[in-house]
Amino acid sequence: MTRQLLIQHGHIVTVDEDLGDEFDLIAATGGTITITPTTDLLMQFGTYPATGQALARHITAGFGVDTICSAGTDLFSEMRLALAAERSQANRDALARGEQVPVVDLHQRDMLRMATLGGARVLRMESDIGTLTPGKQADVTIIDMRSPHLDGYGDPVAVMGLGAGPADVESVIVGGDIVKRRGQLTGAHVDKARELLHRNQSHLLQAQHS
Numbered sequence: 415m416t417r418q419l420l421i422q423h424g425h426i427v428t429v430d431e432d433l434g435d436e437f438d439l440i441a442a443t444g445g446t447i448t449i450t451p452t453t454d455l456l457m458q459f460g461t462y463p464a465t466g467q468a469l470a471r472h473i474t475a476g477f478g479v480d481t482i483c484s485a486g487t488d489l490f491s492e493m494r495l496a497l498a499a500e501r502s503q504a505n506r507d508a509l510a511r512g513e514q515v516p517v518v519d520l521h522q523r524d525m526l527r528m529a530t531l532g533g534a535r536v537l538r539m540e541s542d543i544g545t546l547t548p549g550k551q552a553d554v555t556i557i558d559m560r561s562p563h564l565d566g567y568g569d570p571v572a573v574m575g576l577g578a579g580p581a582d583v584e585s586v587i588v589g590g591d592i593v594k595r596r597g598q599l600t601g602a603h604v605d606k607a608r609e610l611l612h613r614n615q616s617h618l619l620q621a622q623h624s
Contacts, residue, residue: 437464441471446536448478449528451495452485465496466503469524476533477525488580493525497575522575552590557582558597 440447451463468475477492479485486492497520505515534544542551557578559570564582567573586594593601 437467437471437473441473444474446474446476448476448533448536449492449496450478450480450485451492451499453480455495455499456481456485463496463499465528466500466520469520474532474535475528476536477529478533489529490575490579493522493529493575496528497522497525522569522572525575526571552587554585554587555583556585556587558584 439445447464447468449463449465449468451465454461454463465475467473477489477496479487479489479492500520501518504518504520508515531540531544534540534542543553544550546554557564557574559565559574559578559582561582563577564573567577581597583594584597585592591601593599593603
């Protein structure tokens with residue numbers, strides 16, 4: 415099988431099953447990867463997110479979103495899809511040999527780490543953001559875990575990773591400024607963003623009919 419690592423429109427993804435040397439080079443040279451699972455899987459090139467390859471080699475990796483007109487716009491979805499994609503393949507070879515595999519090593523905490531500190535490390539900003547640490551920028555996301563679909567199911571990280579979504583984010587603080595409160599975006603940037611959105615929409619519609 416041809417060995418190939420595909421970088422397509424900025425996406426680093428796998429297109430075959432034997433790419434160890436290429437990912438080893440990324441690890442050895444200190445390269446970083448931003449993984450966009452939804453878009454990686456939706457592309458027409460038979461591609462697959464590089465989550466497992468990155469984790470296995472301790473490559474600095476984080477999650478992102480891309481092509482938001484056809485994919486999700488939140489990291490909850492990306493965490494879930496990345497976890498599902500990797501778990502679907504994790505024990506494939508062992509099962510093909512008829513071996514019993516009762517567990518899967520990959521955990522929701524791995525996904526949360528990639529969505530937070532991993533992203534900060536990709537941007538070389540881990541000294542400022544990514545964790546709740548004294549001296550870092552006050553970036554805080556508060557998730558309401560009291561909703562029926564999240565409350566009372568044990569490990570809060572696992573529950574959040576598998577069940578939470580944007581609607582469960584109660585408040586968001588960025589650099590000490592509250593940008594979401596009681597489930598609603600706040601601040602002048604909200605109206606500005608909506609204005610730009612509708613302006614661009616009108617421009618595209620006019621261009622389509624001209």
